[in-house]
Amino acid sequence: MTQDTAAGSATLLAGMRSVVRMAAAGALWLAVGLTVTATTGCDKTNARTLDNDSSAMASAARHELDLAKHPSILFEVFGDRTNPQMVPVGVLEKGKLHAIHLSPAGWRSFDRIYNHPGATYTLYQDGRAAGTATVQQGMWSNPNAPLYTLPNCQSLIPLAAVSIASKAQVGITVEFLATSAALTQPPAAAPLTPSAVASLSREIGFRVAQSAHIPRSRLDSLDFHAEALTTGATQNPTLVVSYVDPNGEEAVSHGEETSYLFALADKSGGAYTPSYTRVINGSGAHGEYRRFVDHLDLDGDGVDEIILEGWQNGGDTYLAVMRYSSGRWIEVFRGGTNWCLDARHASPFGR
Numbered sequence: 001m002t003q004d005t006a007a008g009s010a011t012l013l014a015g016m017r018s019v020v021r022m023a024a025a026g027a028l029w030l031a032v033g034l035t036v037t038a039t040t041g042c043d044k045t046n047a048r049t050l051d052n053d054s055s056a057m058a059s060a061a062r063h064e065l066d067l068a069k070h071p072s073i074l075f076e077v078f079g080d081r082t083n084p085q086m087v088p089v090g091v092l093e094k095g096k097l098h099a100i101h102l103s104p105a106g107w108r109s110f111d112r113i114y115n116h117p118g119a120t121y122t123l124y125q126d127g128r129a130a131g132t133a134t135v136q137q138g139m140w141s142n143p144n145a146p147l148y149t150l151p152n153c154q155s156l157i158p159l160a161a162v163s164i165a166s167k168a169q170v171g172i173t174v175e176f177l178a179t180s181a182a183l184t185q186p187p188a189a190a191p192l193t194p195s196a197v198a199s200l201s202r203e204i205g206f207r208v209a210q211s212a213h214i215p216r217s218r219l220d221s222l223d224f225h226a227e228a229l230t231t232g233a234t235q236n237p238t239l240v241v242s243y244v245d246p247n248g249e250e251a252v253s254h255g256e257e258t259s260y261l262f263a264l265a266d267k268s269g270g271a272y273t274p275s276y277t278r279v280i281n282g283s284g285a286h287g288e289y290r291r292f293v294d295h296l297d298l299d300g301d302g303v304d305e306i307i308l309e310g311w312q313n314g315g316d317t318y319l320a321v322m323r324y325s326s327g328r329w330i331e332v333f334r335g336g337t338n339w340c341l342d343a344r345h346a347s348p349f350g351r
Contacts, residue, residue: 064102067106067109071091072091073179074091074092075089075177075178076176077174077176077177078174079174080174081170081172081174084164085160086161087157092181092298096298097321097332107155111140112140116135117135117138120132120135122183124177125176130176131166131167132166133162133178134165136163139159153341154342156340175294177294177296177307183296185297186230186295188230189230189236189237192236197228206219214279219261221245222244222261226242227239227292232303234266236272238266238275239263239265240292241263241264241265242292243259244260257282258282258283260287260289262290263276266327275329276322285314286312287312287313289310292306294306295307303324307319307320310334318335318337319335321335
């Protein structure tokens, strides 16, 4: 929706996701951060996870993923529709998504196993299988010409170039999740008409804005978007509500105030109530933004996890996995922001 910008310091991951984000929002904002230069990408080390994975490279070596078992991997497929890319997000083990801990040599083995040309993975969109992604070129399919490089970085997370076959509607960019794991589809939910989705979502937005002291006139000036997801969290759809300042990028760059609202809502006690919120009202320079990506039942419990993209203006971008618990959506996993594995820079990918 809005995109992260940092002149001369965008990471490859942030830059590519910014393009997808801009296209998904239908915005025409011009951002320096869209230049995929990765000049300081090796310094992004703030990724973390909430499932008690260690933060040290030494721990990564001690607890290296056993590739001989060929565990199921969750991938993100994104980028230009004429040249989509695929990057690992995490490993699906025992019904949970965990960080992938591998040494640089281990990542090369990963590339040979998972990114060999011809390897095929199921694409998912809106919680359902939506086609296939087939690897065209792995990171080191040509040992003398890796698929990408980063300045001042010797060891990298492997990326793959893929082709996609899908009936899902795509624009100039694509955005899917992909895996070889057999995932269950969400159960049927009581349907909501588009007008009901819009009405309920605006009501949720107004209530959240009130608590954040965003005036109604200001809220009405923001770009509104809403959709309903069949997640299985309740017998009714989960609502995704967002209000984005169309001039937010310019406001932040000039040190001016902006407003932003993102919320998830579920029906509880006969009425829809917010089950997750993220609000900015004032300076957006250091605000945390969220954007809905997709929903999938990653742990097989019959309730989908919701996958969001998180970012700050001029900062890291990452995927965050949300799980429904006791009436709230809580973050249980945060993906990596840094593709450089060099010891002086790197944290475990997906940490």
